[in-house]
Amino acid sequence: MAELDEIIHQPLRLRIMAALNALPVxxxxxxxxxxxxxxxxxxxxxxHIETLAKAGYVAVDKAFVGKKPQxxxxxxxxxxxxxxxxxxxxxxxxxxxxx
Amino acid sequence: xxxxxxxSAALDDINDVVRRVRQSRIYQTASLIIIMWGLLxxxxxxxxxTWPPLGYAIWIVTDLVGIAGSIGIAAFSGVGPGxxxxxxxxxxxxxxxxxxxxxxxxxxxxxxxxxMLVFWPIFTMLFYALAGLWFGYAFIVIALGxxxxxxxxxxxxxxxxxxxMAVVHGGGLVVGGLWMRRI
Numbered sequence: 048m049a050e051l052d053e054i055i056h057q058p059l060r061l062r063i064m065a066a067l068n069a070l071p072v073x074x075x076x077x078x079x080x081x082x083x084x085x086x087x088x089x090x091x092x093x094x095h096i097e098t099l100a101k102a103g104y105v106a107v108d109k110a111f112v113g114k115k116p117q118x119x120x121x122x123x124x125x126x127x128x129x130x131x132x133x134x135x136x137x138x139x140x141x142x143x144x145x146x
Numbered sequence: 147x148x149x150x151x152x153x154s155a156a157l158d159d160i161n162d163v164v165r166r167v168r169q170s171r172i173y174q175t176a177s178l179i180i181i182m183w184g185l186l187x188x189x190x191x192x193x194x195x196t197w198p199p200l201g202y203a204i205w206i207v208t209d210l211v212g213i214a215g216s217i218g219i220a221a222f223s224g225v226g227p228g229x230x231x232x233x234x235x236x237x238x239x240x241x242x243x244x245x246x247x248x249x250x251x252x253x254x255x256x257x258x259x260x261x262m263l264v265f266w267p268i269f270t271m272l273f274y275a276l277a278g279l280w281f282g283y284a285f286i287v288i289a290l291g292x293x294x295x296x297x298x299x300x301x302x303x304x305x306x307x308x309x310x311m312a313v314v315h316g317g318g319l320v321v322g323g324l325w326m327r328r329i
Binding site: 051056058061062065066069070076080083084085134137138140141143 | 147148149150153154156157159160163164166167168170171
């Protein structure tokens with residue numbers, strides 16, 4: 048029986064992973080755009096990205112564009128795999144194949 | 147464990163975010179193309195105003211540069227699987243649209259310079275508006291806003307129509323494109 052991924056299952060982390068997974072492989076989202084797309088606040092988003100990064104599900108790249116710091120978040124291969132398994136489990140629950 | 151209702155809500159949430167990301171990516175690429183066209187047509191109108199006899203040559207060059215630039219931006223922006231075939235269909239739709247415009251304006255209509263000057267921008271704005279039905283309301287807002295200003299100029303701008311067009315068509319596209327990048 049497949050288990051839900053407890054790290055991804057949290058609503059905001061689910062939205063973060065959904066957003067990053069919708070991009071082509073190796074393409075990331077800039078922090079401000081991710082915040083807009085997920086409807087998160089600055090602190091909230093930062094904390095959840097850190098949780099996902101510790102699990103190895105996302106990579107965080109900090110760079111300077113001109114004089115402005117820019118943080119880009121990208122889903123890793125492990126993150127994409129975990130997200131796909133999580134979605135499959137959700138679908139199994141809906142289909143009644145999971146208790 | 148969660149029940150099927152909660153699982154369904156989670157999947158709905160995922161689908162909502164995926165839809166937002168797709169629209170955002172379309173807006174990011176389209177806005178660059180729109181801003182580029184805005185700058186190009188602004189320069190085109192100013193050049194046309196400065197050297198009226200060169201009007202046709204100016205617009206042929208403007209359009210060719212614009213088409214090449216649009217293809218370049220779309221290719222450089224990086225797109226997902228299946229997007230290549232979609233881009234070709236979109237290009238074909240645009241070619242058919244332009245062919246119909248030529249048929250209307252030259253063969254059927256015999257438009258004069260003033261009519262021609264407003265017909266093509268409004269006609270291409272119609273393409274934007276139709277695209278907006280699939281790709282997001284921002285295209286429709288830009289198309290309707292710009293078209294309304296163009297029509298006002300057609301009736302009231304008199305001999306300054308080319309300058310009016312530079313501001314409302316060229317400037318309208320630039321402002322619209324910048325706005326699209328923020329939403």
